[in-house]
Amino acid sequence: MSVKIVTDTLSDLTDDLVKEWGLTVVPLYVRFGKQMYRDRVDITSEDFYRRLVNEPVLPSTTQPTPNDFSEVYNKLAQETDEILVVVVSSKLSGTYQSAAQARDYLKGKCRVEIVDSHTVALAEGLIVIAAAKAIKAGAGLKEVAQMARQAVSRSHLIAYFDTLKYLAKGGRIGKAQGLLGSVLSVKPILTVKDGEMAPLTRVRSMNAGLDYLYNTVAGYKNIEGLAVEHATTPIDADNLVERLGAIYPKERIYRSVISPVIGTYAGPNALALSILEAETP
């Protein structure tokens, strides 16, 4: 019985990747007014961003309930006795808490290890994929959990935001607050540091932002995984992948869309770049 992996929708893994690695994904929730949707399940990113821009009320988000996780655990427990759960940074969402609480409702014998990814989006997803690869290579729960926790410090998220408006309204601005309030219109470049949003720098246009993202990748020597995501501008993201092809095999770059729950804070036109550094021997 090999270890099964559970993650949340904020890891932004595509359906293909979920299928390929046999993952189980627990959705968070996004709510417009009284309507509640399961992230990536009941609402597509396209629909979501259209409504985000057009509707007068901003959406809000909610973590999965402990019950959402316990149902998944109990289902998986029928085929395995070891589950690895990789979740979004506990400083950005209460998902970790729900995942941990759900262990109390576990029927039968099954060990569940929960890893706080300290990040979000495909930076979280790349840790999941790395863990899935380790399991495929025969790692047990203890080993793969240790490996995943160790991968946390190698996983970097660099995001271009068109605006900080959504992040500020959603109350998750963290240290990026220092970038608010510019008299000039500027586009923030952010990262996740110690589990929360933190500023990197600012640019004045998306092209300058794309340059920054490209140069960031160029600055890394050993890259194990690379991913590019868009919110509403697939062509810009595709162009970035093309460009990155000069320094990293293009076909190995993961491409995805920023999930609605993350989009609630990132807003339209955001781009996310995730880098998993290779282990240094």
Add this chain to the structure above:
Amino acid sequence: MSKISVIAGQELRDMFSAATSWLEKSSADIDALNVFPVPDGDTGTNMMLTMRSTMEEAYRAPDHSAAGVAHAMAKGALMGARGNSGVILSQIWRGLAQGLEEKEAFNAAELAEALEKSAQTAYKGVSNPVEGTMLTVIHDAARAARAQVEEGNDDIVLVLEAVVDAAGESVANTPRLLKVLKDAGVVDAGGQGIYTLFEGALRYLKGETEQMRLRKPQMIVSELPYTAPLPQVSGIDEVPYGYCTEFLLKGDLLEPEEIRKRLEKKGESLIVVGDDSAVRIHIHTLNPGNIISVASKLGTLHQVSIRNMDEQHQDFLEMQKEKMPITDTAVIAVAAGDGLKEVFGSLGAAAVVPGGQTMNPSTKDILQTVEATSSENIIILPNNKNIIATANQVQSLTQKKIKVVPTRTIPQGVVALLAFDYEADFKANAEIMEKALVSVKTIEITRSVRATQINGLKIRRKQPIGLLDGELIAVGDTDLEVVDQLLSRLDLDEAEVVTIYYGAEVEKADSEEISASITSQYPKLQVEVIRGGQPHYSYIISVE
């Protein structure tokens, strides 16, 4: 959802009991909102503890009518009030109790009236009511309830929904009303507490107790952006804040109004609330002994608390630092004009030294600012070719580490500051910032001070002249004409953003005319107009 038209005592108690648990969940977050010199360092905790005492008394009350419960709540709040926010909260319950006097139960209209009473009573307890605090929030909330009732709404759930919405908006608006909040980039903590209490009560009425167990109250975010306050360069002596002194005075035939008058001149932020048997007093004073000795002659003192606010202020300064990105490097810019000063400040410059063309700051001016800045590593942006050498002198006069990024114009200074990388170290940042300078072209428009011939141009006195990256290469009859000439010299295919900083002597409308002209000629460019307020130069234009 079913309509609720009447609420009796028991339900009043249960809804605020649920609201208290709800508040408890965010009390730490509310504590974090605190801004000095708001008296208490822990508004969330204080409100939560006040509410606990409020509800304990409510459950002890023998009388289960709405009036009985409200009265017990008022009593519990007064006895257990902590901090400034707790005292004002106790006034709110006192007002509510007065509004519900003799009522077995209450309907929407009676709730609206009681809330208005709450707001009035809350204002009355404070000697100098300040807007942008929980007073404003309860006032706005009560007004929303009144508006609903006047529209003929008799569903208490809907009325309370309007109250919660209004309270939320009011909280978000507090930084506009109170400068200390704006400077700290937070909303009023007490106001947030009021919002959370009403929200909790509403959720209870809607039957959302299960969700309340799993969720946390939402913290309202300031509508105004946070800008780091620029440090005072001139050494103003700090005024001591003194001691936050509070206690409960018990006795017979106490006269709160008299007590207030006697204490009024003895300190700041005085609050006196209560009745003839118990009065709660809160004051900021340099001499707490004096207050205590006056009060002890009137009755017995209970729950005495005296806290040193200068210590709290230090803690506050530490907390402020935590909110900013952690970097070991500070940037100091030289600029003239309040608009430009704000541009640099809002982009994170630690200080702006006044100066520029024809008013170059001295090495001493820059040195003083360097010494006044808390960081040990300092990057200076001279923003003028005549100030670079002055800035370079600073290194030999200070123990601090100095790097001068040789910015020759304001736009160069701005792109350098923008490029600042929060994760890079001091040396790397100086390099990154210097590298960024090539990405900008600077156009400056000014008036010729005398007739002359230069670079093949014949220039009359007072004629508009244009410089491109410091070189005088255009002259014309109007500013617009000179701007056009200079833009035509640039390769604008690669450019994306044009920023026009207009000077102190230019009207906004004129600068917009230039902006419109650029947009019509080069529709792909994004043009931004900013008031620079700089002297001498009618326009400084950056092309990135």
